[in-house]
Amino acid sequence: MELRIEELSVVTDGRTLVDRLSLTVSEGAIVGLVGPNGSGKSTALRCVYRALRPSAGAVRVGGQDLSRLTPRQSARTVAATTQDGGVDVDFTVEEVVALGRAPHRRGNEPLNARERELCRAAMERLDIAHLAQRTVPGLSGGERQRVLLARALVQEPRVLVLDEPTNHLDIRHQLGLLSFLRGAGLTVLVVLHDLNLAAAVCDRVGVLADGRLVATGTPAEVLTAQLVDEVFGVRAEVVPHPVSGAPQLLYSLDPS
């Protein structure tokens, strides 16, 4: 399903965090949202997974305005992994993954056989099946990130929203997660810090600065030395990746 963010604005305490942001993620595409700290990336995402009500504008999934759905209904189409992935209590991995079915189940209704199989398959795909009985607070950062992703998949969403999913991951797990996203066939909107990872995985990239979308397009169109200088204030050389051809940024230590 297509995800459309239309003229989205978020204003709190007189500060404009997101300013008339419009961005479309077409069906099955991966769109990256990059930008300096505090540029409004996470705030925009929060509107998509309904943690925040936009001050103006709309988020549409398959043409449907999310604000007209109940939180449960939109959680059946949009799943998210958020930055507050900390789990307070001693849930096992299996239990946390099963909570991905919460939007589909009333009250304490137990999962049916198909749903249990769904959970098992998601844990298998993300290579956490062997951790099923372990408690989440005792996991490493990388394992926990995969648990959160498995939970999001179990939601059977059409759209997946990820807030810095590669945080705390070593390079192998970063690449593993991103190549998994490429193969998942979902419509994905992902906030990434690492521009090179964004260039490698995203079909399109949107660049946010001070809440405004300043550039959007394919990684090669957007991630230029000039833009990186303007938006992030760093000097970088852009070279094509020798194998994939994706733009790669080589940073200089001295600021521009």
Added chain:
Amino acid sequence: MIGQQRQAAAPVAPGPKRRLASRRGLLGACAVLTLLLVVSVVVAIGLGPAVIAPGETARHLWAALSGGTIGADEVTTHQIIWQIRTPRVLLAALVGAGLSAIGVVIQAMVRNALADPFVLGVSSGASVGAVAVTTTGGLAVLGIHAVSVGAFLGALGASLLVYLAAAGRGGLSPLRLVLTGVAMSLGFQAVMSLLVYLAPNNEATSTVLFWTMGSFGAASWDVLPVVAVAVLGGLVLMYRRGRVLDVLSLGDETAASLGVAAGRQRTVLLVIVSLVTGVMVAVSGAIAFVGLVMPHVVRILVGATHARVLAVAPLAGALFMVWVDLAARTVVAPRELPLGVITALVGVPVFVALMRRGGYTFGGR
């Protein structure tokens, strides 16, 4: 459970031991606890200054329930059993059940392992209400129930104040709620001290003592139905929100992504918890420790899933409280020990022992 057998063979670090992890284990645990509770209630009704054998107690209880007859020489025994001890033991069971379940819910609501049913100022609010009625003679039209009603109103007022002070733009955040509760509690305690200081009579002092230590001495058939409806109704409402509580303990952002509006759910839960706690505190005072520790004990045994914890915690809490009350009224008879003293002296060592064995982390590492 094939998955679990395979799991046992896999080379992973051991997680916490959960002997009651399966669904069958849970039902079994509930059945055993229910049986123990029924037996304990009968035994506890029989024990006291006049010891009555369990069989004899059961016969009297049956006679009272079925409208059967008893011998003329047994009227005194019957009075002791039916009019004095039965309401008291049942009240202990109800309050134990309620405090344990509310502890579970509060800890999930404010996302804090140290929270207990009184963390939001309910108990100190109740004390203020009770002392205010005692010292001013207000609510006199209500007769002997005036102090309890005052305590209930105080508890509700305290919850309302905490809610109003904590509610902000994004709804009720866990940290704001718990900080406001703690701060307000201290404020209510100050007001209570002031009231006692300004009206220094023995009645006010003993009222304060009753509400801060807890006792089931005021139990009677008059108040029992109100407590039963509040506690049992509350238990059902809270149990039905088991999965919502699971989702809330993943954090508000994650809750939103799973279709749970955390702020609104927290408000609903606060209303339930305040009403039930208010009723319990009004009749039995603030019995410390049970609502803090019983949730952890039960989680160690059955895991953290709230529907499971909320099935077992009320039974475990009721069982525990029946025995605590029995100890309170028999150990140094004819004097009575404050319940809070026993709950802490018995509960702390048991809790520490369980915690050290289970590899339980309280959500930390």
